[in-house]
Amino acid sequence: MAVKVVTDTTADLPPAIMKELGIIAIPLYVRFGEQVYKDGIDITQDDFYKRLPVDPVHPNTSQPSPQDFLDVYEKLADNKDGIISIHISKKLSGTWESANQAKQMMEGRVAIEVIDSLSVSMGLGLLAIQAGRMAQQGAGLEEIKNEIEKAVSQIHLMGIFDTLKYLAAGGRIGRGKALLGSVLNVKPLLEIKDGEFAPVGQVRSREKSIERLVEWVKGFNNVVALSVVHTTTPDEAEVLAGRLDGVFPKDKIIISRLGAALGTHAGPGTLWVAVQSSG
Known part of the structure; x- marks a missing residue:
C-alpha cells in the first residue's frame, strides 16, 4: 500500500485531482448562526456564494475537531506505509493542532507526519498534490515528509x-x-x-x-x-x-x-x- 495523503478542505483541491491521487480532505465547519455545515459536504459552493452577501448573519468557521481527524486516521490505520497530513497554516486556523492531537492519540498504531503548509488554498493544495504524486510513485513516508517540508518554502x-x-x-x-x-x-x-x-x-x-x-x-x-x-x-x-x-x-x-x-x-x-x- 502507498502512503496516504490527508489534507483539509481549505486546500481547495478540484475533486478530479483528489480522486486521481487518492487525497482525503477533512472538512472545516461553516456556521450561519445555529446552522452548521461541513465545508464541501453539506453546502455547495454555488449555494454558499449566493447566500453570503445577502444573509443578515455573517458566517464563521471552525477547524475540524481532533475526533474528526481520528476518525479518518483510524480508517487508514491498516496502511503500514503511513499517513502524511498537510494542513492550512496554523497562524490562520487551529486545524494543524487538531491533526497533531489526533496523531498523538494514534501513536503506536500507524506512522503519521503532520505538516504545517504555512499557506492556504491551492498553496496548500499544490503541496498535497506533490505528496500524492510521490505516494503513487512509491515514495516512503520519510522521503515524502522531507520533500514536502522543503517545498513549503x-x-x-x-x-x-x-x-x-x-x-x-x-x-x-x-x-x-x-x-x-x-x-x-x-x-x-x-x-x-x-x-x-x-x-x-x-x-x-x-x-x-x-x-x-x-x-x-x-x-x-x-x-x-x-x-x-x-x-x-x-x-x-x-x-x-x-x-x-x-x-x-x-x-x-x-x-x-x-x-x-x-x-x-x-x-x-x-x-x-x-x-x-x-x-
Missing part, C-alpha cells in the same frame, strides 16, 4: 480581494490590518508571508490588480506548478490563466474555486494565484 500565494470586509469580519486579516482603514474603496492585494496574510499593495481598478498578479508570477524562476483560484468569477480565472501561459503551460494550470470555509473570509470577487517555484 517554494510555495507563494498572492491575491486580489474585492474588499477586506470579509477578512476583517472573520478575524483573519493578520498583518493586513495596516491596510484596512485605507483600502475599503480600492482593490487590496495580499500575499501569504510567514503563514499569514500581509499587504503588498493596493490599486484602484480590477484590471490593474490583475496586471499586478501577472507581473508577480512572471518574477519567479523555474515555476513547477501554478494554480488560479476564484470565488465567483470563473471566466476571469480562465482569462488570467491564459495570460500566464507564457510563464507556465495553460493546460497544466489548475483552476480551482475557494470553498465555503475560505470564502467566508475572502468574499465574492476574490482571485488568487498560487505558485510553486524551485528557483
